Amino acid sequence: MKPYSSEVLTLIGGFDYSNSQYNRALYSKRQIGSTIKPFLYYLGLEEGMTPLTKFTSEPTTFNIEGVGLYSPKNAGDNYAKRKINMVEAISLSDNIYAMKTTLMIGSNKIQTLLNKFDIDCGTVNPTIGLGSISLTPLELTSLYNCLASEGTYYSPSFIKQINLS
DSSP states (O other): OOTTSOBOOOOOOOSOTTTOOOOHHHHOOEEOGGGGHHHHHHHHHHTTOOTTOEEEESOOOEEETTTEEEOOOOGGGOOOOEEEEHHHHHHHTOHHHHHHHHHHHOHHHHHHHHHTTTOOOOSOOGGGGGTOSEEOHHHHHHHHHHHHTTTOOOOOBOOOOOOOO
């Protein structure tokens, strides 16, 4: 997508249209994982956190209502095993920091933010802060276009002009 606009510049939805007309870019939903974290930390900043807010990064088990015991892991089981700030957390893609942020701000705030982008999250729980929701590539691109457009959201548009002459 072109920043500061709704223009979809390119779209690749498959390999060979003659073999499959299914457009993965438009219809294939996948869990978004850590790509949610910039939006999570944006909400954290809105709720009073700063880039220097610290949480301890270490193996942690959370007791989540409606889910039970939940022990998120970092990639490769790597933990700082010390207090880290938001800047470090996003650079390390630290899941413990993300879960603590989600619990502090509330998963409902993430849901409300995503609803502003016309994304229906369904029933949510704190795992949403680790990207447990599923989006299409176009939906995720639209979210990131909002970041590239300095906070303005543009609903994707495929048609720029129609000439009737």
